[in-house]
Amino acid sequence: MQIAIASGKGGVGKSTITASLLYFLKDEYKLIAVDADAEAPNLGLLLGVIEWEEEREHIGAKVARINTESCIRCGICMERCPYDSIYIDDEGNYVVNELTCEGCNVCGLVCPVPGTIALEEVRSGVVRKATTKYGFPIISAQLDVGRPESGKLVTEEKEWAKKIMEELNLEHMVVDSAAGIGCQVIASLGGADVAILIAEPTPASLSDVQRAYKVVQHFREPAYLIINKADINPGFTKLREWAEAEGIPILGEVPYDRAIPESMVMLKPVVEAFPESKAAKALREIAERIKGEIIG
């Protein structure tokens, strides 16, 4: 079974909750974790991974490069680039900004001087693997600064994870999705059997999770909700009302607890660092419900 955990935006405790749930599930189930936030991965750190056993460079992003020698400075490329990624530098040369180029090659197609613009393959990041101290493997990725296509890295992570699942005879993949609703999240949620959404009771988080839920609906996956920092905003009932109106079962509520940020500093799941904390108790109950109602 593939379980994706998403929130629509970072900072609502998705990775902490994921790490804690993995901690509770690890003894009963054979699983693999995937950190699908290639732009700001942190599940590995939260599970105490310091060194990666295997790292694969992902070459696949493309960026355009202009040969200044043959360029006749006609400006057509700059005019036609859909993402305004070509500019004129101080010496009057036409230059591609590699940090914003999407690699579409439109500039190369419109340039009147053959061979002046070439599309080159560059490294977009790394995909890596480790075995956590809890015994289960984790796949993570890191997008290089200024590169496009973080979604492709996520797809590669999941493919690698599937291979490992076959090799080691694992049954479940738990995917910690990226922030946002773009290609990374679509790659994270695609193929999942169920989505667990995490939100906190604030207007901003509600808006983010509603958007993530629309992506979940595209894939027609069943969704569940966990409310984090459930007690920080007592007057705010809209999150609950929304879940009820959409028929999204609420798996549980995790209270605001300083044990969570403190456990993050210790690089441990809160349920391991502070097993008696309020947050840990709530997470234990949620894990039981996941075992009973979702994984079965």
Add this chain to the structure above:
Amino acid sequence: MQIAVSGGKGGTGKSTVAVNLAIALKQLGTELTFADLDVEAPNDHLLLGVELANEEPVVQFMPRFDYSKCTKCRKCAEVCEEHAIITLKDGTPFLMPNLCSGCRACEIVCPVPGAILEGQRLIGHTYITPTPYGFTLVTGKLREGEERSMPLVVAAKKKALEVRKGLLFIDTAAGTGNTVSKAVEFSDLLIAVTEPTPLGIHDTELILELGKLMEMPTWVVINRADLGEKEKVYELAKKYGAEVVAEIPYSENIVKSYVEGKPIVLTNYPEAEIFEGLAERVLKFIGGGE
């Protein structure tokens, strides 16, 4: 002048800093326009307590094939970097709309005039919202189910440049991919909001790297400064030639103001002073405003 606020990972308090700093700057008399370029999860309007207004659709080119003219030469499919065009055995092209980025490469290479027609697809919206604080908020919002945020960041930034008055003040998405570089591009100053936790420090390095690659003066604001090892942030800042300009302690008041959608700089809480101080530094940097 253009200033961007960014912050590696999500949840560092980037939007809180951006919103409060914008209000403080305006209070000091700086004319500005605020752009929320976190198009996948824009919510600065919620923190500002306003409802998005003046919605405008952002549409993108999408090829439509006129099969009566198409010679099935496959050139369009070969050139498409997104592999959005698939061809049947006999060469008939079909579009998979979700993958199309609207770049027009297919249209450029198609040898038959009129075989590729102009189709359109709605990918999101921009909004221009007046705020009660004396500046306008420009927001880009990607449509759910759309994969590519880059075209929307480009469209929203263009819109912001069109309507801007004075300083363009930008809030970006999390991360350091190319959509964040697009939002940050051409800024005179990058303000990186960080956290001194081990996770925060890892992401701080990436955002500082981005600032360096973009050759931009970079400032660091340490949020929740008492929650970890802030010395490490100082070390990193030094390594990248960036300057730590403010420390914000972990504060229940800030959490409360965030939760209630009421910017802290408008309150009498002592934390408001931090943002006022920061605004004064920014003012000095931009030379008294624009």
